[in-house]
Amino acid sequence: MKPKAQEELIYLDMTLKMPFKWRTGEPMGEFFRELKANGKIYANQCPKCGRNFCPPVNVCTRDHSRCSAKDKWVAVGPKGTVLTFFISEQSFLIPTTGEMLKVPFSVGIMLLDGAPVALQHNLEETDPEKIKPGMRVEAVLKPKGERKGNIFDIIHFKTIKE
Amino acid sequence: MPDRVGIVAAAMTKFEAAKPWQHLAELVLEVTDKVVEAAGISLQNDVESVVSCSQDHWDGRTISSMPIPDVTCAHLKDESKVAGDGAYAVLYGAMHVLSGDHKLVLVVSHCAESHTDGTIIENWSIDHVFTRMLGLDYTMAAAMQARRYMDKYGVTPEQFAKVVVKNKGNAKKNPYAQESATLSVNDVLKSKMLADPITVMDKKPVSDGACAMILATEEIAKKLTDKPVWIKGAGNCYDPHFLGDRELADCDALESASKKAYKMAGIKNPVKEIDLVELSEYYSYQELLWTEGLGLCKRGEGGKLIDSGKTQLKGEIPINPSGGLLSGIPVTVAGMSRVAEAVWQLQGRAGERQVPGAKLAVAHGCGGICGQMHCVLVLEKGGK
Amino acid sequence: MHNRVAIVGIGQTTHSGRRPYVNDGELIYDAVTRALADANLSLKDIESVMLGNMDLFEGHHLNDAMLSLYSGAMGKPGFKMNTGGTVGTMLAIQGWYHIASGMFDTCLVIGWEKHDEGPVTPAITTITDPSVDRPFMVGAIGGLATVSIDYMNRTGCKLEHAAMARANASLNAARNPNAHLRDKYSMQDVLNARMVLYPLNLLMCCPTSLGACAMVFASESKARKITKKPVWIKDHVTVHVEYGGAQFGVGEKRWTSHMQAGSTIFKRNHITNPRKETQVFEMYDPFAFAIPSWMEDFGICDTGEGWKLVEKGAIALEGEYPINPSGGVMCTNAIGDSGMLRVAEAALQIRGDAGEHQVTREVKQALASGFGGSYWTDLLLLSKTTD
Numbered sequence: 025m026k027p028k029a030q031e032e033l034i035y036l037d038m039t040l041k042m043p044f045k046w047r048t049g050e051p052m053g054e055f056f057r058e059l060k061a062n063g064k065i066y067a068n069q070c071p072k073c074g075r076n077f078c079p080p081v082n083v084c085t086r087d088h089s090r091c092s093a094k095d096k097w098v099a100v101g102p103k104g105t106v107l108t109f110f111i112s113e114q115s116f117l118i119p120t121t122g123e124m125l126k127v128p129f130s131v132g133i134m135l136l137d138g139a140p141v142a143l144q145h146n147l148e149e150t151d152p153e154k155i156k157p158g159m160r161v162e163a164v165l166k167p168k169g170e171r172k173g174n175i176f177d178i179i180h181f182k183t184i185k186e
Numbered sequence: 187m188p189d190r191v192g193i194v195a196a197a198m199t200k201f202e203a204a205k206p207w208q209h210l211a212e213l214v215l216e217v218t219d220k221v222v223e224a225a226g227i228s229l230q231n232d233v234e235s236v237v238s239c240s241q242d243h244w245d246g247r248t249i250s251s252m253p254i255p256d257v258t259c260a261h262l263k264d265e266s267k268v269a270g271d272g273a274y275a276v277l278y279g280a281m282h283v284l285s286g287d288h289k290l291v292l293v294v295s296h297c298a299e300s301h302t303d304g305t306i307i308e309n310w311s312i313d314h315v316f317t318r319m320l321g322l323d324y325t326m327a328a329a330m331q332a333r334r335y336m337d338k339y340g341v342t343p344e345q346f347a348k349v350v351v352k353n354k355g356n357a358k359k360n361p362y363a364q365e366s367a368t369l370s371v372n373d374v375l376k377s378k379m380l381a382d383p384i385t386v387m388d389k390k391p392v393s394d395g396a397c398a399m400i401l402a403t404e405e406i407a408k409k410l411t412d413k414p415v416w417i418k419g420a421g422n423c424y425d426p427h428f429l430g431d432r433e434l435a436d437c438d439a440l441e442s443a444s445k446k447a448y449k450m451a452g453i454k455n456p457v458k459e460i461d462l463v464e465l466s467e468y469y470s471y472q473e474l475l476w477t478e479g480l481g482l483c484k485r486g487e488g489g490k491l492i493d494s495g496k497t498q499l500k501g502e503i504p505i506n507p508s509g510g511l512l513s514g515i516p517v518t519v520a521g522m523s524r525v526a527e528a529v530w531q532l533q534g535r536a537g538e539r540q541v542p543g544a545k546l547a548v549a550h551g552c553g554g555i556c557g558q559m560h561c562v563l564v565l566e567k568g569g570k
Numbered sequence: 571m572h573n574r575v576a577i578v579g580i581g582q583t584t585h586s587g588r589r590p591y592v593n594d595g596e597l598i599y600d601a602v603t604r605a606l607a608d609a610n611l612s613l614k615d616i617e618s619v620m621l622g623n624m625d626l627f628e629g630h631h632l633n634d635a636m637l638s639l640y641s642g643a644m645g646k647p648g649f650k651m652n653t654g655g656t657v658g659t660m661l662a663i664q665g666w667y668h669i670a671s672g673m674f675d676t677c678l679v680i681g682w683e684k685h686d687e688g689p690v691t692p693a694i695t696t697i698t699d700p701s702v703d704r705p706f707m708v709g710a711i712g713g714l715a716t717v718s719i720d721y722m723n724r725t726g727c728k729l730e731h732a733a734m735a736r737a738n739a740s741l742n743a744a745r746n747p748n749a750h751l752r753d754k755y756s757m758q759d760v761l762n763a764r765m766v767l768y769p770l771n772l773l774m775c776c777p778t779s780l781g782a783c784a785m786v787f788a789s790e791s792k793a794r795k796i797t798k799k800p801v802w803i804k805d806h807v808t809v810h811v812e813y814g815g816a817q818f819g820v821g822e823k824r825w826t827s828h829m830q831a832g833s834t835i836f837k838r839n840h841i842t843n844p845r846k847e848t849q850v851f852e853m854y855d856p857f858a859f860a861i862p863s864w865m866e867d868f869g870i871c872d873t874g875e876g877w878k879l880v881e882k883g884a885i886a887l888e889g890e891y892p893i894n895p896s897g898g899v900m901c902t903n904a905i906g907d908s909g910m911l912r913v914a915e916a917a918l919q920i921r922g923d924a925g926e927h928q929v930t931r932e933v934k935q936a937l938a939s940g941f942g943g944s945y946w947t948d949l950l951l952l953s954k955t956t957d
Contacts, residue, residue: 033590036314040629044246044302046700049209056701076821077814079702081256082215085812088229088259107818108723110715111768112708119692120704130768131706133716133818140821142814144706152768157723175702189672242652243631248624248696249654249943256812262830265810265946266660267653269625270632274649278664284671285572311632315593420673422647424638431639442645554635561649 041122051092055079060173063165064099067141071096078141100138102163103184107133107142109155134161134181146180160186191280192407192414192568194400196526197221201364201395201514204300210245211253213296213396214238218258221398225410227290233400234288235264239275239295241518243307258292271466272397272522273551273561279401280417289403296396297516304392304517312555313427324468324555325389329381331434331556332471336383338435339486341474343383347374348492349470350387350512356499357509359538364393364514374470388470393514397522399529412569413533418546419453419564421446427558435486440479440552440560447548448481451564456481456548460564462504462531462541464524465550467511472557477505480548480562499539507531507539521551525563532567572670574956576793576800577917579609579786585750585779585902588686594628595640598682601782602642605678609786609796616786618668618677619643622652622661623906626693628684641680654697655710655854655942656808657681658783658909662938663948665787666803675789681910682782690778690905697943699813711767711775714857717817718769721863727877729769732858733760735880736773736900739855742887743897745926750779750902760858774858776903783910785917790956801917804935804953807834813944827947831939832868835949844870845891848951849933850919852912854941855898861885865893868939868949892929895919909940913950920954 048056051068058064068091069076070084077085078100082092109132115124128150133142148164149155161181171177197220199205199213208216222229236258240250251267254260268275272295279293305323312318312327335341348371357366369387377387400410407414423446425439426432444456453459463480467473474488482503483491491497497505506512508527515523528547530536545567552560581604583597592600598621606612621634621641630636634643634650641648653660658681665679691709698704707713721727737757743749755773763773786796793800809827816826832844841847851870855861862876870891871879879885885893894900896915899908916936918924933954940948 030590035590036319038314038318038629040306040310042243042246042302042306044700045206046246046301047206047209047298048701049207049212052209052701082212083257083259085256085261085814086259107820108716108719110708110712110719110770112712112766113764113768114766116695116708117689117692118705119695120700125708129708131708131712131716135820142818142820144703146706157719175705241631242625242696246696246700247698248626248693249652251653252697252944253699253813255810256814260810261812261816262809262825262827264808266663266808267651269650269652270634278649278651278667281667281671281673284673285667287572287667287670307631310630311636313636314630422649424635424643424646424648426644427636427638439645443647446647554632558635558638559649 051080051082056173059177060171063168065101065136065163066097067100067139068097076139076141078136078143098139100136100141104134104136104161106155106157106159106161107135108157109147111150111152132181145178148180148182160184189284190404191283191417192402192404193417193529194402194407194410194414195221195224196399196529197224198362198397198523198526199395200362201393203364203392205298205394210296210298211257213298214254214294215257217396217398218292218294221400225400227400227410229259232290233292235282235291236260237266237268237275237279237282237291237293239268239272239518239522240297241269243310244297244302244518246302258294264288271551271553271561272519273525273549273563274422276399276522276525276563277420277422277561283401283403289406291401292398293401294396294398295519295522297518298394299392299516300394325384326381327429327555328469329384330429332383334434335471335475341489343375344371345474345489345492346388346470347371349467349473350374352498353506353510353512356507356539357513360509360513363509365391366509366513384469390468390511391514393516395516395519397519397526399526414568415529415532416566416568417563418566419447419451422561424559429556434556437475437479437557440476443560443562444480447562447564453564457503459546460503460548461544461546462507463548464506464508464527466520466524466552470512473505476550480550504541507541521561524551525549528565532565573672574790575666575669575787575803576790577785577803578788578793578796578800579605579611580914580917581605581608582748582783582911582914583781584748585781585904587750587777587779589780594684595637597684597780597782598637598680599640601680601682601784602678605784605786611786611796613642616642616676616678617674619646619648620661620664620677621680622650622657623681623683624652624654624657626696627690627905628688642678653942653946655856655905656909656940656946656948657906658911659913659938659940659948659950661910662913662950663806663808666806669787669789675792677787678784679787680782680784681907683904683906684780685778685904686780708767710856711770715767715770718857718859720818721859725874725877727862729761730757731862731877731880732774733757735861736760736858738886739894739898739900742895742927743901746896749897751777770857776856776899779902779904781904781907783907783914785914799921801920802953802956803950805835805839805951807831807949809947811945817945826867827945828864828867831947831949835951836869839951848935848937849931850895850916850929851893851937852896852916853893853898854909854912854939855894855900856941858900861893887927888930895924895927895929909948912938912940916952920952
């Protein structure tokens, strides 16, 4: 009973819209509060094995030691070194907003100064000739009054000469 | 069962209508720490595998088990995710142990229903070609099933209400319960109607929480505790999806699952041999219907069973001495929390809700529209 | 000690980008009927049915229940597991546990995906934590692009080597009637493709395909009665890592899930020379740098040698160590099915039933891998005999 033409096919168009109010929990919530209030990026360290985490964690992912004492947190960055990156030339749907990605759009994984931790964020530079692993970058923050306590309080990482 | 799988310990969070101070991974962390302490083991050195249980839609996250290794010390370990009710995760954990692959397994499930709108998720589990567009959710489907059950067998809303009265009353003795109350049948019948005959009190409340347990080989279970709980029988089964393909007033899949579990466990007379049942009643009428599927009474006699008083806390075969799902348990965690309650009963750790001398228990989990799929586990008290 | 488990029936649908005349149930039913026919069994011989895919790719929740009519699960035991890219290999392992535990003698596992019905890249983006990473991930390729840059930086591998690997895959897929992308490409053709996510161009990213693959598993006592060519699942390992991942070795020596998986399987099975002691590897390769870089990580060769082996043609169908004679994930990628196809194709190689894309030497042992998520690895060792 195959229809003769594609136009006869019956499709069912559906858009799944699910509202969420995601929880940040204890250490991530505090990470964002510090970013908003003081423009600082924090990492913490496992007291037993010394592994560092950014954003900070409640327990070490390796040996499950408690890491929650805030006095052990260390501010990292705002400068860092590009470990690796990508540049998107193709637009895709952003699942959290339903909008299309604006291209070109580049993302780097940055080793932040101060502790062996890495953070993913936008790079200001989008020319593949101008981005290399090992390149120095610095976080550009929104002015305090505009910060909301989310990852976009950091606008992007700009290339710096060092 | 060829060899024996023991449940060494179980743990739950307190269930609450919302836990917005906890990231989903922190729910898992809380219950993992509790169960590890209860079992007296090292998370890092003793746990060989983690079987997690969560739902991508409910978490709003594809591969909703992504953060699990971080909080269960499972970096570089075996970890896998059951995408269904928690009772199935216990079954899968048991398979890990029985296969000889892993001697000690952490099984954990989590869900925070309050951070999203569950009716949308329920709607998206319903076939998209014919039914989804009608805007059906599980409460509306439950109303249809309850109505069919009433029409075929003459069960009544009063009998459904008795389940609510019993379970909310039992919950008063359960420190983990989200909601408890002293109610009358009339209180339930007079409460706000959601979809006739389902009132707001007939429906499980929205809930957040997590549950975990430690499964191990017989040898290790006996070393870790003098009260291991053996998984003696297991069965699970799917019904058809289209509601019209099913006789909604009967639960064939549950009957098949329970028969298989009882056969494995050597149970010939369920009512006489089983000491208590923890089942998953998302809606009050389901407790009556599931008692039929579990072979605790004949088909159509679930109403008579609750009328008899036998399923009360002090009755001959207490059902949901914990307060059941009606006291507030999230989906996904539900079936696993039934197993956990049954484990505590068999270990004599059920506090004020303890069924004295409990030796054999049945735990039940289900999922899908009108309980389309069921999992039944028979648990036996070990040790002295 | 567990019961031995054999693959006794294999069925797969053809794979394509769009199939508007077929719905998800029909696709699954197609694979199921083929697997049962291959095993010369009927549904009543099957004791448990497991259907797996990623919920958010087509949008459906609890679709194992929704599709129970088509999968054959109606009236039978079964449950759903899904773990991202590793769904297919995870299903094979789930089937293994059902039988190895002694609880079942036969089961049917089905992996499938119908990517033409939903937006896969946004769905994959939701694997990230909503707070820190989700805005910066672009589906699977974002993370894989960063891994590519890192691999080139660490080992001197060039874009050309990834293109060579992709070109080789295309020659294999051209011989596989069930593959999705079957056009033959040269290295230069691959380099000329349009840029998608630097450094990965369109041909260096895996496609989104649709299709289904089903396999029947049986315990040893039943397997030998069902088929003359059972393929034994000799060993398997699953390795998941912390969310932040270990791909780049930040703050420590680099040790990834692939490295852990490979070393575990080889050690347990006393394999000291994988390229001699296994004869083929169906590797889950979701991007063109996968084969050269992950050959190293699995321990098939030393660090820095992977791209050199690709350059020498060692991974070709007639080469020293064929990788992905089926064309791999680079040519066919229906995510719930991709992992299972690795196991199925490796099994076909052992049986000698891979038709035009059969490797030339006798295959006694084969490897099949699955990959996904925050770097999750499944590695299976399949064998022609039980010793």
